[in-house]
Amino acid sequence: ADVKETFSFQTEVGQLLDIVAGSLYSNREIFLRELISNASDACDKLRYEALTAPKLAANAEQFAIVLDVDKKAKTLSISDNGIGMSHADLLETLGTIARSGTGAFLEALKEGSKGDLGLIGQFGVGFYSSFMVASKVEVITRKAGEDQSWLWVSDGKGEFTIEPTDRNECGTTVVLHLKKDAKEFLEDARIKHIVRTYSDHISFPVLLGEEALNSASAIWTRPPKEVTEEQHTEFYHHSSHAFDTPWLVLHNRVEGTVNHTSLLYVPSMAPFDLYDTERKSHVKLYVNRVFISENTKGLIPSYLRFLRGVVDSEDLSLNVSREMLQSDPKLSKIKKALTKKVLSELKKKAGKAPDEYAAFWQNFGAVLKEGLIEDPDLQSKLLEICRFSSTGSDSLTSLSDYVGRCKEGQDSIYYITGEDSKKLEQSPQLEGFNAKGVEVLLLSDNVDEFWLQHVTEFEGKTFKSVTRGATELDKIEDDQAKDDDKDSSGESDLADLIAVMKVELGDAVKDVRPSKRLTSSPVCLVADEGDMDANLERLLKRHGQ
Ligand code: ADP
Numbered sequence: 403a404d405v406k407e408t409f410s411f412q413t414e415v416g417q418l419l420d421i422v423a424g425s426l427y428s429n430r431e432i433f434l435r436e437l438i439s440n441a442s443d444a445c446d447k448l449r450y451e452a453l454t455a456p457k458l459a460a461n462a463e464q465f466a467i468v469l470d471v472d473k474k475a476k477t478l479s480i481s482d483n484g485i486g487m488s489h490a491d492l493l494e495t496l497g498t499i500a501r502s503g504t505g506a507f508l509e510a511l512k513e514g515s516k517g518d519l520g521l522i523g524q525f526g527v528g529f530y531s532s533f534m535v536a537s538k539v540e541v542i543t544r545k546a547g548e549d550q551s552w553l554w555v556s557d558g559k560g561e562f563t564i565e566p567t568d569r570n571e572c573g574t575t576v577v578l579h580l581k582k583d584a585k586e587f588l589e590d591a592r593i594k595h596i597v598r599t600y601s602d603h604i605s606f607p608v609l610l611g612e613e614a615l616n617s618a619s620a621i622w623t624r625p626p627k628e629v630t631e632e633q634h635t636e637f638y639h640h641s642s643h644a645f646d647t648p649w650l651v652l653h654n655r656v657e658g659t660v661n662h663t664s665l666l667y668v669p670s671m672a673p674f675d676l677y678d679t680e681r682k683s684h685v686k687l688y689v690n691r692v693f694i695s696e697n698t699k700g701l702i703p704s705y706l707r708f709l710r711g712v713v714d715s716e717d718l719s720l721n722v723s724r725e726m727l728q729s730d731p732k733l734s735k736i737k738k739a740l741t742k743k744v745l746s747e748l749k750k751k752a753g754k755a756p757d758e759y760a761a762f763w764q765n766f767g768a769v770l771k772e773g774l775i776e777d778p779d780l781q782s783k784l785l786e787i788c789r790f791s792s793t794g795s796d797s798l799t800s801l802s803d804y805v806g807r808c809k810e811g812q813d814s815i816y817y818i819t820g821e822d823s824k825k826l827e828q829s830p831q832l833e834g835f836n837a838k839g840v841e842v843l844l845l846s847d848n849v850d851e852f853w854l855q856h857v858t859e860f861e862g863k864t865f866k867s868v869t870r871g872a873t874e875l876d877k878i879e880d881d882q883a884k885d886d887d888k889d890s891s892g893e894s895d896l897a898d899l900i901a902v903m904k905v906e907l908g909d910a911v912k913d914v915r916p917s918k919r920l921t922s923s924p925v926c927l928v929a930d931e932g933d934m935d936a937n938l939e940r941l942l943k944r945h946g947q
Protein backbone atom coordinates (compact mmCIF):
# COMPACT_ATOMS: atom_id res chain seq x y z
CA ALA A 403 0.00 0.00 0.00
CA ASP A 404 1.23 3.47 -0.80
CA VAL A 405 -0.63 5.34 1.87
CA LYS A 406 0.37 7.34 4.86
CA GLU A 407 -1.42 6.28 8.04
CA THR A 408 -1.82 8.47 11.11
CA PHE A 409 -1.97 7.12 14.65
CA SER A 410 -2.43 8.61 18.09
CA PHE A 411 0.05 7.86 20.83
CA GLN A 412 -1.41 5.78 23.61
CA THR A 413 -2.50 8.13 26.43
CA GLU A 414 0.34 7.45 28.85
CA VAL A 415 2.89 7.59 26.06
CA GLY A 416 1.48 10.98 25.08
CA GLN A 417 1.83 12.21 28.66
CA LEU A 418 5.38 10.93 28.80
CA LEU A 419 6.24 12.71 25.55
CA ASP A 420 4.80 15.99 26.84
CA ILE A 421 7.08 15.81 29.85
CA VAL A 422 10.12 14.72 27.90
CA ALA A 423 9.71 17.34 25.17
CA GLY A 424 8.90 20.17 27.55
CA SER A 425 11.57 19.53 30.14
CA LEU A 426 14.57 21.72 30.73
CA TYR A 427 16.56 18.70 31.78
CA SER A 428 20.22 19.60 31.85
CA ASN A 429 21.59 16.17 31.10
CA ARG A 430 19.72 15.56 27.89
CA GLU A 431 22.82 14.25 26.08
CA ILE A 432 21.74 10.83 27.33
CA PHE A 433 19.36 10.55 24.33
CA LEU A 434 22.39 9.43 22.33
CA ARG A 435 23.20 6.70 24.82
CA GLU A 436 19.62 5.42 24.49
CA LEU A 437 19.60 5.40 20.69
CA ILE A 438 23.01 3.72 20.51
CA SER A 439 21.87 1.15 23.04
CA ASN A 440 18.81 0.37 20.89
CA ALA A 441 20.98 0.08 17.80
CA SER A 442 23.27 -2.31 19.65
CA ASP A 443 20.32 -4.41 20.84
CA ALA A 444 19.09 -4.57 17.26
CA CYS A 445 22.46 -5.91 16.06
CA ASP A 446 22.50 -8.46 18.89
CA LYS A 447 19.05 -9.65 17.87
CA LEU A 448 19.92 -10.07 14.22
CA ARG A 449 23.16 -11.86 15.04
CA TYR A 450 21.18 -14.34 17.10
CA GLU A 451 18.47 -14.82 14.47
CA ALA A 452 21.12 -15.37 11.81
CA LEU A 453 22.44 -18.39 13.69
CA THR A 454 19.40 -20.40 12.75
CA ALA A 455 18.38 -18.53 9.59
CA PRO A 456 21.48 -18.39 7.40
CA LYS A 457 19.56 -16.27 4.89
CA LEU A 458 19.79 -13.44 7.37
CA ALA A 459 23.50 -13.91 7.95
CA ALA A 460 24.59 -11.78 5.01
CA ASN A 461 25.70 -8.76 7.03
CA ALA A 462 26.18 -10.55 10.32
CA GLU A 463 29.92 -10.06 10.10
CA GLN A 464 30.07 -6.29 9.84
CA PHE A 465 27.62 -4.90 12.33
CA ALA A 466 28.14 -1.22 13.01
CA ILE A 467 26.38 1.80 14.40
CA VAL A 468 26.94 4.87 12.27
CA LEU A 469 26.43 8.46 13.40
CA ASP A 470 25.93 11.07 10.76
CA VAL A 471 25.68 14.84 11.02
CA ASP A 472 24.09 17.12 8.45
CA LYS A 473 24.86 20.66 9.55
CA LYS A 474 22.78 22.25 6.85
CA ALA A 475 19.67 20.24 7.56
CA LYS A 476 20.47 20.36 11.30
CA THR A 477 20.01 16.65 11.69
CA LEU A 478 21.85 13.97 13.60
CA SER A 479 21.15 10.41 12.57
CA ILE A 480 21.92 7.08 14.15
CA SER A 481 21.95 4.06 11.84
CA ASP A 482 22.35 0.37 12.47
CA ASN A 483 22.26 -2.72 10.29
CA GLY A 484 20.48 -4.78 12.91
CA ILE A 485 17.12 -6.54 12.99
CA GLY A 486 14.96 -3.57 11.93
CA MET A 487 11.22 -3.19 12.51
CA SER A 488 8.13 -4.34 10.65
CA HIS A 489 4.94 -2.28 10.45
CA ALA A 490 3.57 -4.23 13.40
CA ASP A 491 6.79 -3.76 15.40
CA LEU A 492 6.63 -0.01 14.85
CA LEU A 493 3.07 0.19 16.08
CA GLU A 494 3.71 -1.96 19.06
CA THR A 495 7.00 -0.51 20.22
CA LEU A 496 6.85 3.11 19.13
CA GLY A 497 3.54 4.49 20.18
CA THR A 498 0.18 2.77 20.17
CA ILE A 499 0.88 0.45 23.08
CA ALA A 500 2.27 1.65 26.38
CA ARG A 501 5.39 -0.28 27.27
CA SER A 502 5.23 -1.69 30.75
CA GLY A 503 7.66 0.87 32.15
CA THR A 504 5.71 3.90 30.88
CA GLY A 505 3.42 4.23 33.87
CA ALA A 506 6.18 3.41 36.33
CA PHE A 507 8.37 6.10 34.84
CA LEU A 508 5.59 8.69 34.99
CA GLU A 509 5.10 7.79 38.65
CA ALA A 510 8.80 8.13 39.37
CA LEU A 511 8.87 11.55 37.69
CA LYS A 512 5.98 12.67 39.86
CA GLU A 513 7.69 11.48 43.02
CA GLY A 514 10.44 13.94 42.29
CA SER A 515 13.36 12.54 44.17
CA LYS A 516 13.57 9.48 41.97
CA GLY A 517 12.30 11.39 39.00
CA ASP A 518 15.43 11.87 37.02
CA LEU A 519 14.75 11.97 33.28
CA GLY A 520 18.14 10.35 32.85
CA LEU A 521 16.63 7.12 34.14
CA ILE A 522 14.35 6.86 31.12
CA GLY A 523 16.27 3.92 29.65
CA GLN A 524 15.96 1.89 32.82
CA PHE A 525 12.20 2.03 32.47
CA GLY A 526 12.32 0.60 28.98
CA VAL A 527 11.18 3.76 27.21
CA GLY A 528 14.57 5.17 26.19
CA PHE A 529 13.60 5.81 22.60
CA TYR A 530 11.32 8.66 23.63
CA SER A 531 14.29 10.60 25.01
CA SER A 532 14.90 11.62 21.37
CA PHE A 533 12.25 14.27 21.90
CA MET A 534 14.38 16.03 24.50
CA VAL A 535 16.57 17.31 21.67
CA ALA A 536 14.50 16.86 18.51
CA SER A 537 11.43 18.71 17.31
CA LYS A 538 10.83 15.97 14.77
CA VAL A 539 11.99 12.36 14.67
CA GLU A 540 12.04 10.09 11.63
CA VAL A 541 12.63 6.36 11.80
CA ILE A 542 13.47 4.62 8.53
CA THR A 543 13.52 0.88 9.01
CA ARG A 544 13.41 -2.48 7.32
CA LYS A 545 13.06 -5.75 9.13
CA ALA A 546 15.55 -8.51 8.33
CA GLY A 547 13.95 -11.01 5.95
CA GLU A 548 11.23 -8.60 4.77
CA ASP A 549 11.03 -6.62 1.55
CA GLN A 550 9.03 -3.62 2.69
CA SER A 551 10.65 -0.65 4.46
CA TRP A 552 8.79 1.90 6.56
CA LEU A 553 9.06 5.53 7.56
CA TRP A 554 7.78 6.52 10.98
CA VAL A 555 7.53 10.26 11.68
CA SER A 556 6.44 12.26 14.69
CA ASP A 557 6.85 15.66 16.28
CA GLY A 558 5.97 14.07 19.63
CA LYS A 559 2.72 16.00 19.88
CA GLY A 560 0.05 13.35 20.17
CA GLU A 561 0.38 11.67 16.77
CA PHE A 562 2.73 9.82 14.48
CA THR A 563 2.54 8.59 10.90
CA ILE A 564 3.74 5.46 9.15
CA GLU A 565 4.20 5.16 5.39
CA PRO A 566 6.07 2.88 3.01
CA THR A 567 9.56 3.95 1.99
CA ASP A 568 12.72 2.58 0.39
CA ARG A 569 15.72 1.35 2.29
CA ASN A 570 18.41 -0.81 0.76
CA GLU A 571 19.26 -3.13 3.59
CA CYS A 572 17.75 -4.25 6.83
CA GLY A 573 18.27 -2.12 9.91
CA THR A 574 17.13 1.22 11.24
CA THR A 575 18.05 4.88 10.89
CA VAL A 576 16.76 7.38 13.43
CA VAL A 577 16.94 10.95 12.13
CA LEU A 578 16.72 13.70 14.73
CA HIS A 579 15.74 17.17 13.54
CA LEU A 580 17.43 19.06 16.33
CA LYS A 581 15.68 21.78 18.26
CA LYS A 582 17.10 25.29 18.00
CA ASP A 583 18.69 25.02 21.42
CA ALA A 584 20.22 21.60 20.69
CA LYS A 585 22.67 22.52 17.92
CA GLU A 586 25.57 21.45 20.14
CA PHE A 587 24.80 17.87 19.11
CA LEU A 588 25.96 18.69 15.58
CA GLU A 589 29.52 19.16 16.84
CA ASP A 590 31.95 16.28 16.39
CA ALA A 591 33.76 16.97 19.64
CA ARG A 592 30.53 16.95 21.64
CA ILE A 593 29.37 13.69 20.03
CA LYS A 594 32.72 11.98 20.60
CA HIS A 595 32.69 12.97 24.22
CA ILE A 596 29.17 11.64 24.80
CA VAL A 597 29.87 8.32 23.11
CA ARG A 598 33.08 7.81 25.07
CA THR A 599 31.36 8.67 28.32
CA TYR A 600 28.24 6.56 27.98
CA SER A 601 28.68 4.04 25.23
CA ASP A 602 32.21 2.77 25.42
CA HIS A 603 30.98 -0.65 26.54
CA ILE A 604 28.95 -1.18 23.36
CA SER A 605 30.49 -4.17 21.62
CA PHE A 606 29.85 -2.97 18.05
CA PRO A 607 31.86 -0.12 16.55
CA VAL A 608 30.17 3.26 16.87
CA LEU A 609 31.41 5.26 13.89
CA LEU A 610 31.43 8.98 13.21
CA GLY A 611 32.47 9.16 9.58
CA GLU A 612 35.33 6.68 9.40
CA GLU A 613 36.34 7.07 12.99
CA ALA A 614 35.41 4.47 15.62
CA LEU A 615 34.57 6.31 18.83
CA ASN A 616 34.37 3.39 21.27
CA SER A 617 36.62 0.48 22.12
CA ALA A 618 34.02 -1.84 20.58
CA SER A 619 35.18 -4.71 22.73
CA ALA A 620 32.68 -6.25 25.08
CA ILE A 621 33.50 -5.00 28.56
CA TRP A 622 33.69 -8.49 30.07
CA THR A 623 36.37 -9.51 27.60
CA ARG A 624 38.72 -6.82 28.87
CA PRO A 625 41.23 -7.50 31.64
CA PRO A 626 39.37 -6.89 34.94
CA LYS A 627 41.95 -4.35 36.11
CA GLU A 628 41.39 -2.20 33.05
CA VAL A 629 37.68 -1.67 33.65
CA THR A 630 36.97 1.39 35.76
CA GLU A 631 34.24 1.69 38.36
CA GLU A 632 32.40 4.20 36.15
CA GLN A 633 32.47 1.82 33.21
CA HIS A 634 31.07 -0.94 35.37
CA THR A 635 28.28 1.27 36.61
CA GLU A 636 27.41 2.43 33.10
CA PHE A 637 27.39 -1.13 31.79
CA TYR A 638 25.40 -2.38 34.76
CA HIS A 639 22.79 0.33 34.27
CA HIS A 640 22.40 -0.38 30.64
CA SER A 641 22.58 -4.11 30.58
CA SER A 642 20.30 -4.51 33.60
CA HIS A 643 17.94 -1.55 33.43
CA ALA A 644 19.08 -0.69 36.95
CA PHE A 645 19.71 2.69 38.50
CA ASP A 646 21.67 1.98 41.63
CA THR A 647 25.40 1.42 41.81
CA PRO A 648 26.46 -2.21 42.11
CA TRP A 649 27.12 -3.36 45.67
CA LEU A 650 29.61 -5.92 44.44
CA VAL A 651 31.31 -6.56 41.10
CA LEU A 652 32.57 -10.05 40.29
CA HIS A 653 34.60 -10.29 37.12
CA ASN A 654 36.19 -13.68 36.46
CA ARG A 655 37.61 -15.83 33.76
CA VAL A 656 37.57 -19.59 34.30
CA GLU A 657 39.75 -21.88 32.21
CA GLY A 658 38.85 -25.47 32.87
CA THR A 659 36.44 -28.12 31.72
CA VAL A 660 34.13 -25.41 30.43
CA ASN A 661 35.83 -22.10 29.75
CA HIS A 662 33.78 -19.07 30.57
CA THR A 663 33.93 -15.42 31.55
CA SER A 664 31.50 -13.93 33.99
CA LEU A 665 30.84 -10.34 34.90
CA LEU A 666 28.29 -10.34 37.68
CA TYR A 667 26.83 -7.50 39.70
CA VAL A 668 25.08 -7.65 43.04
CA PRO A 669 22.71 -4.65 43.16
CA SER A 670 22.68 -2.34 46.16
CA MET A 671 18.88 -2.04 45.91
CA ALA A 672 16.39 -4.88 45.67
CA PRO A 673 15.02 -5.12 42.10
CA PHE A 674 11.24 -4.74 41.96
CA ASP A 675 10.59 -8.20 40.56
CA LEU A 676 12.61 -10.04 43.20
CA TYR A 677 9.60 -11.89 44.57
CA ASP A 678 7.80 -12.53 41.28
CA THR A 679 6.53 -16.09 41.23
CA GLU A 680 8.61 -16.91 38.16
CA ARG A 681 11.82 -16.24 40.07
CA LYS A 682 13.58 -15.50 36.78
CA SER A 683 17.31 -15.11 36.51
CA HIS A 684 18.55 -11.93 34.86
CA VAL A 685 22.08 -12.83 33.92
CA LYS A 686 22.56 -12.61 30.17
CA LEU A 687 24.09 -15.56 28.40
CA TYR A 688 26.49 -15.05 25.51
CA VAL A 689 28.18 -17.74 23.50
CA ASN A 690 31.42 -16.42 22.11
CA ARG A 691 30.17 -12.79 22.28
CA VAL A 692 26.87 -13.67 20.64
CA PHE A 693 23.95 -12.72 22.79
CA ILE A 694 21.74 -15.77 23.42
CA SER A 695 19.22 -14.92 26.05
CA GLU A 696 18.28 -12.73 28.92
CA ASN A 697 16.68 -15.29 31.25
CA THR A 698 18.46 -18.55 30.54
CA LYS A 699 17.07 -21.29 32.71
CA GLY A 700 19.78 -23.42 34.22
CA LEU A 701 22.47 -20.74 34.29
CA ILE A 702 21.94 -19.22 37.73
CA PRO A 703 20.12 -20.87 40.65
CA SER A 704 16.91 -19.04 41.45
CA TYR A 705 18.12 -18.19 44.94
CA LEU A 706 20.78 -16.01 43.28
CA ARG A 707 18.24 -14.29 41.02
CA PHE A 708 19.26 -10.88 42.36
CA LEU A 709 22.47 -11.15 40.30
CA ARG A 710 22.80 -9.09 37.15
CA GLY A 711 25.42 -9.14 34.42
CA VAL A 712 26.67 -11.53 31.75
CA VAL A 713 28.20 -14.93 31.30
CA ASP A 714 30.03 -15.69 28.08
CA SER A 715 31.35 -19.12 27.14
CA GLU A 716 33.02 -20.19 23.92
CA ASP A 717 32.47 -23.83 24.85
CA LEU A 718 28.70 -23.88 24.48
CA SER A 719 27.22 -24.71 21.12
CA LEU A 720 25.96 -21.83 19.03
CA ASN A 721 23.96 -23.97 16.69
CA VAL A 722 21.26 -25.15 19.02
CA SER A 723 18.08 -23.51 20.15
CA ARG A 724 17.83 -21.63 23.44
CA GLU A 725 15.75 -24.50 24.81
CA MET A 726 18.35 -27.13 23.94
CA LEU A 727 21.08 -25.02 25.43
CA GLN A 728 19.28 -25.05 28.75
CA SER A 729 19.77 -28.78 29.09
CA ASP A 730 23.41 -28.80 27.98
CA PRO A 731 25.46 -30.43 30.76
CA LYS A 732 28.16 -27.84 30.13
CA LEU A 733 25.71 -25.17 31.20
CA SER A 734 25.15 -26.89 34.52
CA LYS A 735 28.92 -27.03 35.02
CA ILE A 736 29.07 -23.29 34.52
CA LYS A 737 26.18 -22.85 36.93
CA LYS A 738 27.98 -24.86 39.58
CA ALA A 739 31.19 -22.90 39.20
CA LEU A 740 29.37 -19.54 39.27
CA THR A 741 27.37 -20.49 42.35
CA LYS A 742 30.45 -21.54 44.28
CA LYS A 743 32.27 -18.40 43.26
CA VAL A 744 29.43 -16.11 44.30
CA LEU A 745 28.99 -17.80 47.67
CA SER A 746 32.69 -17.64 48.44
CA GLU A 747 32.89 -13.97 47.46
CA LEU A 748 29.89 -13.22 49.67
CA LYS A 749 31.62 -14.99 52.52
CA LYS A 750 34.73 -12.88 52.03
CA LYS A 751 32.67 -9.73 52.02
CA ALA A 752 30.75 -10.80 55.13
CA GLY A 753 34.04 -11.29 56.95
CA LYS A 754 35.73 -8.12 55.74
CA ALA A 755 32.83 -5.66 55.84
CA PRO A 756 30.05 -6.87 58.17
CA ASP A 757 28.15 -3.58 57.99
CA GLU A 758 28.06 -3.55 54.21
CA TYR A 759 27.12 -7.20 54.30
CA ALA A 760 24.23 -6.41 56.62
CA ALA A 761 22.86 -4.05 53.96
CA PHE A 762 23.16 -6.80 51.38
CA TRP A 763 21.46 -9.21 53.77
CA GLN A 764 18.58 -6.83 54.30
CA ASN A 765 17.92 -6.85 50.55
CA PHE A 766 18.63 -10.41 49.60
CA GLY A 767 18.93 -12.59 52.70
CA ALA A 768 15.42 -13.96 52.37
CA VAL A 769 16.14 -14.97 48.77
CA LEU A 770 19.48 -16.53 49.58
CA LYS A 771 17.86 -18.64 52.30
CA GLU A 772 15.75 -20.34 49.62
CA GLY A 773 19.02 -22.03 48.68
CA LEU A 774 18.99 -23.95 51.96
CA ILE A 775 15.98 -25.79 50.55
CA GLU A 776 16.93 -25.88 46.88
CA ASP A 777 20.56 -26.76 47.09
CA PRO A 778 21.19 -29.37 49.80
CA ASP A 779 24.79 -29.83 48.63
CA LEU A 780 25.63 -26.25 49.45
CA GLN A 781 23.64 -26.05 52.65
CA SER A 782 26.60 -25.70 54.97
CA LYS A 783 28.24 -23.08 52.74
CA LEU A 784 24.99 -21.15 52.71
CA LEU A 785 24.54 -21.41 56.47
CA GLU A 786 27.98 -19.87 56.90
CA ILE A 787 26.89 -16.70 55.13
CA CYS A 788 23.42 -16.46 56.68
CA ARG A 789 22.83 -13.71 59.21
CA PHE A 790 20.08 -13.46 61.82
CA SER A 791 18.52 -11.11 64.32
CA SER A 792 18.99 -12.52 67.78
CA THR A 793 18.22 -11.78 71.39
CA GLY A 794 21.93 -12.04 72.10
CA SER A 795 23.21 -9.43 69.70
CA ASP A 796 22.31 -5.90 68.62
CA SER A 797 23.56 -6.42 65.12
CA LEU A 798 22.94 -9.39 62.86
CA THR A 799 24.73 -12.51 63.99
CA SER A 800 26.26 -15.43 62.14
CA LEU A 801 25.52 -18.97 63.28
CA SER A 802 29.09 -19.63 64.32
CA ASP A 803 29.03 -16.54 66.51
CA TYR A 804 25.79 -17.81 68.03
CA VAL A 805 27.35 -21.20 68.68
CA GLY A 806 30.34 -19.49 70.24
CA ARG A 807 28.00 -17.87 72.76
CA CYS A 808 26.09 -21.07 73.60
CA LYS A 809 25.73 -21.99 77.27
CA GLU A 810 27.25 -25.06 78.81
CA GLY A 811 24.93 -27.98 78.09
CA GLN A 812 23.13 -26.19 75.25
CA ASP A 813 22.81 -28.61 72.33
CA SER A 814 20.39 -26.59 70.26
CA ILE A 815 20.22 -23.39 68.31
CA TYR A 816 16.97 -21.89 69.57
CA TYR A 817 14.77 -19.80 67.37
CA ILE A 818 11.37 -18.21 67.33
CA THR A 819 9.49 -17.38 64.12
CA GLY A 820 6.86 -14.76 63.46
CA GLU A 821 6.10 -11.83 61.24
CA ASP A 822 8.13 -9.12 62.87
CA SER A 823 11.41 -9.51 64.71
CA LYS A 824 10.71 -6.51 66.95
CA LYS A 825 7.45 -8.07 68.13
CA LEU A 826 9.08 -11.45 68.48
CA GLU A 827 11.50 -9.98 70.95
CA GLN A 828 8.55 -9.25 73.27
CA SER A 829 7.17 -12.76 73.06
CA PRO A 830 6.39 -14.46 76.38
CA GLN A 831 7.90 -17.64 74.95
CA LEU A 832 11.31 -16.03 75.37
CA GLU A 833 11.08 -15.20 79.05
CA GLY A 834 12.58 -18.44 80.33
CA PHE A 835 15.38 -18.21 77.77
CA ASN A 836 16.13 -14.59 78.59
CA ALA A 837 16.21 -15.37 82.29
CA LYS A 838 18.81 -18.04 81.70
CA GLY A 839 20.72 -15.89 79.25
CA VAL A 840 20.10 -18.40 76.47
CA GLU A 841 20.14 -16.69 73.11
CA VAL A 842 17.24 -17.10 70.66
CA LEU A 843 17.27 -16.30 66.93
CA LEU A 844 14.39 -14.06 65.85
CA LEU A 845 13.27 -15.27 62.43
CA SER A 846 10.75 -13.16 60.56
CA ASP A 847 11.06 -14.09 56.88
CA ASN A 848 8.37 -16.34 55.43
CA VAL A 849 11.01 -18.65 54.05
CA ASP A 850 12.37 -19.37 57.54
CA GLU A 851 9.65 -21.86 58.35
CA PHE A 852 10.48 -23.80 55.25
CA TRP A 853 14.25 -24.04 55.33
CA LEU A 854 14.08 -25.04 58.98
CA GLN A 855 12.39 -28.22 57.83
CA HIS A 856 15.35 -28.99 55.57
CA VAL A 857 18.26 -28.06 57.75
CA THR A 858 19.03 -30.40 60.61
CA GLU A 859 22.09 -28.97 62.25
CA PHE A 860 24.93 -26.49 62.26
CA GLU A 861 28.29 -27.28 63.87
CA GLY A 862 26.69 -30.22 65.68
CA LYS A 863 23.78 -28.26 67.13
CA THR A 864 20.20 -28.88 66.06
CA PHE A 865 17.70 -26.12 65.34
CA LYS A 866 14.89 -26.01 67.84
CA SER A 867 11.83 -23.77 68.07
CA VAL A 868 11.15 -22.28 71.50
CA THR A 869 7.44 -22.77 70.86
CA ARG A 870 7.76 -26.54 70.77
CA GLY A 871 6.97 -28.84 73.70
CA ALA A 872 9.54 -29.83 76.26
CA THR A 873 12.66 -27.77 75.97
CA GLU A 874 15.87 -28.66 77.63
CA LEU A 875 16.10 -25.38 79.43
CA ASP A 876 16.52 -27.24 82.71
CA LYS A 877 19.79 -28.80 81.61
CA ILE A 878 21.28 -25.47 80.78
CA GLU A 879 23.41 -23.78 83.36
CA ASP A 880 21.62 -20.79 84.87
CA ASP A 881 23.20 -17.39 84.53
CA GLN A 882 21.91 -16.22 87.88
CA ALA A 883 22.20 -17.92 91.23
CA LYS A 884 21.74 -21.66 91.10
CA ASP A 885 20.38 -21.63 94.63
CA ASP A 886 16.97 -20.26 93.66
CA ASP A 887 14.46 -21.41 96.28
CA LYS A 888 12.35 -24.22 95.00
CA ASP A 889 8.84 -23.41 96.03
CA SER A 890 7.22 -26.81 96.31
CA SER A 891 3.96 -25.52 97.74
CA GLY A 892 3.62 -23.43 94.59
CA GLU A 893 3.67 -26.57 92.45
CA SER A 894 0.78 -28.26 94.21
CA ASP A 895 -1.28 -25.08 93.95
CA LEU A 896 -0.49 -25.15 90.27
CA ALA A 897 -1.85 -28.68 89.92
CA ASP A 898 -5.29 -27.54 91.09
CA LEU A 899 -5.23 -24.57 88.79
CA ILE A 900 -4.18 -26.73 85.83
CA ALA A 901 -7.03 -29.15 86.51
CA VAL A 902 -9.52 -26.29 86.35
CA MET A 903 -7.97 -24.92 83.16
CA LYS A 904 -8.12 -28.31 81.44
CA VAL A 905 -11.80 -28.57 82.14
CA GLU A 906 -12.47 -25.01 80.98
CA LEU A 907 -10.42 -25.22 77.78
CA GLY A 908 -11.61 -28.72 76.85
CA ASP A 909 -10.74 -29.72 73.28
CA ALA A 910 -9.26 -26.35 72.41
CA VAL A 911 -5.86 -27.50 73.69
CA LYS A 912 -4.11 -30.83 73.83
CA ASP A 913 -2.70 -30.34 77.29
CA VAL A 914 -2.00 -27.79 80.01
CA ARG A 915 1.42 -28.05 81.64
CA PRO A 916 3.52 -26.16 84.15
CA SER A 917 6.62 -24.72 82.52
CA LYS A 918 9.86 -22.96 83.30
CA ARG A 919 9.89 -21.08 80.05
CA LEU A 920 7.95 -18.17 81.53
CA THR A 921 9.12 -15.74 84.17
CA SER A 922 6.60 -12.89 84.14
CA SER A 923 3.73 -13.87 81.81
CA PRO A 924 1.23 -16.33 83.32
CA VAL A 925 0.67 -18.57 80.26
CA CYS A 926 1.67 -19.08 76.65
CA LEU A 927 0.70 -21.35 73.74
CA VAL A 928 3.20 -23.95 72.58
CA ALA A 929 3.16 -26.63 69.91
CA ASP A 930 3.59 -30.23 70.95
CA GLU A 931 6.73 -32.06 69.89
CA GLY A 932 5.94 -33.32 66.39
CA ASP A 933 3.02 -30.95 65.88
CA MET A 934 3.08 -28.08 63.49
CA ASP A 935 4.65 -24.89 64.78
CA ALA A 936 2.14 -22.09 65.33
CA ASN A 937 3.71 -19.72 62.82
CA LEU A 938 3.98 -22.37 60.13
CA GLU A 939 0.34 -23.21 60.70
CA ARG A 940 -0.53 -19.55 60.21
CA LEU A 941 1.50 -19.33 56.99
CA LEU A 942 0.02 -22.46 55.48
CA LYS A 943 -3.49 -21.32 56.32
CA ARG A 944 -2.77 -18.07 54.57
CA HIS A 945 -1.72 -19.97 51.44
CA GLY A 946 -4.89 -22.01 51.64
CA GLN A 947 -3.21 -25.29 52.48
P1 ADP B 1 13.98 -0.71 25.34
O1 ADP B 1 15.20 -0.53 24.49
O2 ADP B 1 14.29 -0.72 26.79
O3 ADP B 1 13.13 -1.87 24.90
P2 ADP B 1 13.21 1.71 24.03
O4 ADP B 1 12.18 2.74 24.28
O5 ADP B 1 14.62 2.23 23.97
O6 ADP B 1 13.06 0.59 25.12
O7 ADP B 1 12.91 0.97 22.67
C1 ADP B 1 11.64 0.43 22.46
C2 ADP B 1 11.62 -0.67 21.44
O8 ADP B 1 11.69 -0.16 20.11
C3 ADP B 1 12.78 -1.65 21.51
O9 ADP B 1 12.56 -2.66 22.47
C4 ADP B 1 12.81 -2.21 20.10
O10 ADP B 1 11.85 -3.25 19.97
C5 ADP B 1 12.37 -1.05 19.27
N1 ADP B 1 13.53 -0.34 18.72
C6 ADP B 1 14.01 0.86 19.09
N2 ADP B 1 15.09 1.20 18.38
C7 ADP B 1 15.32 0.17 17.52
C8 ADP B 1 16.30 -0.10 16.52
N3 ADP B 1 17.29 0.76 16.25
N4 ADP B 1 16.19 -1.26 15.81
C9 ADP B 1 15.19 -2.14 16.08
N5 ADP B 1 14.26 -1.95 17.01
C10 ADP B 1 14.31 -0.80 17.74
Ligand code: MG
Pocket residue numbers: 436439440523526527528529
Ligand atom coordinates in the same frame (compact mmCIF):
# COMPACT_ATOMS: atom_id res chain seq x y z
MG1 MG C 1 16.41 1.13 24.67
